[in-house]
Amino acid sequence: MNMQQSITVRGKDRYKSGVMEYKRMGYWEPNYEPKDTDVIALFRVTPQDGVDPTEACAAVAGESSTATWTVVWTDRLTAAEKYRAKCYRVDPVPNSPGSYFAYIAYDLDLFEPGSISNLTASIIGNVFGFKPLKALRLEDMRLPTAYVKTFQGPATGIVVERERLDKFGRPLLGATVKPKLGLSGRNYGRVVYEALKGGLDFTKDDENINSQPFMHWRERFLYCMEAVNRAQAATGEIKGTYLNVTAATMEDMYERAEFAHELGSNIVMIDLVIGYTAIQSMAKWARRNNMILHLHRAGHSTYTRQRSHGVSFRVIAKWMRLAGVDHIHAGTVVGKLEGDPNTTRGYYDICREDFNPLHLEHGVFFDQNWASLNKLMPVASGGIHAGQMHQLLDLLGEDVVLQFGGGTIGHPRGIQAGATANRVALEAMILARNEGRDYVHEGPEILAKAAQTCTPLREALDVWKDVTFNYESTDAPDFVPTPSMAV
Numbered sequence: 001m002n003m004q005q006s007i008t009v010r011g012k013d014r015y016k017s018g019v020m021e022y023k024r025m026g027y028w029e030p031n032y033e034p035k036d037t038d039v040i041a042l043f044r045v046t047p048q049d050g051v052d053p054t055e056a057c058a059a060v061a062g063e064s065s066t067a068t069w070t071v072v073w074t075d076r077l078t079a080a081e082k083y084r085a086k087c088y089r090v091d092p093v094p095n096s097p098g099s100y101f102a103y104i105a106y107d108l109d110l111f112e113p114g115s116i117s118n119l120t121a122s123i124i125g126n127v128f129g130f131k132p133l134k135a136l137r138l139e140d141m142r143l144p145t146a147y148v149k150t151f152q153g154p155a156t157g158i159v160v161e162r163e164r165l166d167k168f169g170r171p172l173l174g175a176t177v178k179p180k181l182g183l184s185g186r187n188y189g190r191v192v193y194e195a196l197k198g199g200l201d202f203t204k205d206d207e208n209i210n211s212q213p214f215m216h217w218r219e220r221f222l223y224c225m226e227a228v229n230r231a232q233a234a235t236g237e238i239k240g241t242y243l244n245v246t247a248a249t250m251e252d253m254y255e256r257a258e259f260a261h262e263l264g265s266n267i268v269m270i271d272l273v274i275g276y277t278a279i280q281s282m283a284k285w286a287r288r289n290n291m292i293l294h295l296h297r298a299g300h301s302t303y304t305r306q307r308s309h310g311v312s313f314r315v316i317a318k319w320m321r322l323a324g325v326d327h328i329h330a331g332t333v334v335g336k337l338e339g340d341p342n343t344t345r346g347y348y349d350i351c352r353e354d355f356n357p358l359h360l361e362h363g364v365f366f367d368q369n370w371a372s373l374n375k376l377m378p379v380a381s382g383g384i385h386a387g388q389m390h391q392l393l394d395l396l397g398e399d400v401v402l403q404f405g406g407g408t409i410g411h412p413r414g415i416q417a418g419a420t421a422n423r424v425a426l427e428a429m430i431l432a433r434n435e436g437r438d439y440v441h442e443g444p445e446i447l448a449k450a451a452q453t454c455t456p457l458r459e460a461l462d463v464w465k466d467v468t469f470n471y472e473s474t475d476a477p478d479f480v481p482t483p484s485m486a487v
Ligand SMILES: O=C(COP(=O)(O)O)[C@H](O)[C@H](O)COP(=O)(O)O
Pocket: 176, 178, 206, 207, 296, 297, 298, 329, 330, 331, 332, 336, 337, 379, 380, 381, 382, 383, 384, 403, 404, 405, 406, 407
C-alpha cells in the first residue's frame, strides 16, 4: 500500500470552502519519511463497512491533529503542512479482515513539553468517537528522544529503590491487605505488622482504600506506620507499606502524602484513576520528598483489554514511565487477571529496559530509547501464590514486586505464616537459580524440598497447589507478525 502516491490537493484548491476527504487534505502521505523527532502512533483501525480504509486512517491522523470536518480558512494562517499529522503507512492486520494498522507521524511542535495530558488530549482526545470507525485501538507509540527528555521519569527508579531498601538479587515481596474494605485501622495495622514480620518487604492498601467511614486515612497511616516500625525492629530489615493517598483533590492528596512522609514512610501510592496531571504532580512531589511512588493501574481494563478497541496497556506503561511513577502493576500471567505471556513480557521490557528494540511477538512495534529516564519497577499482583514461585521468577524476572494478597492473608495458619511461606519459597527458588539449576522444570520439587523444613510453606502448597486461572486471553494478538511488519 505504501507504493501509492500522495493525493494531497495543493495550492489554492486545497483551501476552497467545503468538505474534502482527509486523504486529500494532506493527512495521508504514503511517501512521508518520519523524522527522528516525530512522535509516531500506531492505531488499529476498523472502519465501518463501506468506508475506504485509507480515508479512515487519514481521518484518524486528521482528527488527532489539526483537522475538522470541513476546510477552514484559518488553516492558511498556520504552517499547516508541518502541523498536520501524517498517516504514512496502512497495513491490513494479518488474519483479521476489516482491520488496518495505521502508522501516523506527529511533528514534535504539536506537543507541550513534559505533559501527558497534552499528549493524550491529541492522540486519544476526539478520535475514538469518530462515526466512520467501528473500533479503534492505540496499539503502540514511538516517543522521540527529544520528547522523552522533557519528562522527569520515575521519581526514584529501581536502582535507588533497592539501595534505599537494602534489598538486592531477588524480587521484592508484597501483599495487598484484604478484605478490600471494612477493616478498622487497628485491625488493618495488625495485618501489616504480621505480613511484614513474617518476611514480606511491603504491604499495600488496595485501590479502593482511601478514607471511608470505617477507617479514616490518618487512623490507617498511624497504625500502618506503627506496624512498619515494629516489624523493622523485629526483623532488622527495611519494610514499607504503600499508603494510598488517592483523594478527591490535589490538596487532599498532598496533605495525605505529607503526613505519610512525616511519619517516616518510604513509599506512597496512587491509583491510575486520579488522572495524568495528578500523577505527574505526585511524581514531582515524590522526587522532592525522597519517596517511592507506587501506581495501581485501577480502571485500566475498561479500555485496555479488547484487542480491537481502546488503548493497549503497553502505551499506558510508556506514559507512566514518562510521568514518573516508580511502581506499576503490569500483570502476572499466571494469576487471576488478564495477562497474555508475550504481551505482558512487552510491558515489563517497557518498564525496565534502557532501550526497547522492536519485538513484534511481544507487541512492541517500535524501537524505543528511554534516554536515561529511571527504570520503573513492575508489580505482579492478582491471584498468585507460593506454589507458582518458579513460574513467576521465570516469566517476570528479578526486578519485580510479587504481591500475594489472598496468597498471604488466606494462609490456613494466619498472615505471618503466609508471609513466611512466600519468603521461603522465593529464597529457595533464587538459591536454585543461582546454583544453576533448571528451576523452571524442577520448581515443584524445589518447593517440596523447602517445605520439608518450613511448615508454613508446606501448608500453603497443600491449600493452593492446584489453583490456576486458565482462561483465554482477550488481549493476545490475533495475528501472526509477518516480516514485512518489521520494516
Ligand atoms: O487486589 C489486588 C490483588 O489481590 P490478590 O493478591 O488477593 O489477588 C490488586 O488490586 C490487583 O492485583 C490489581 O491487578 P493488576 O495488578 O493486574 O492491575
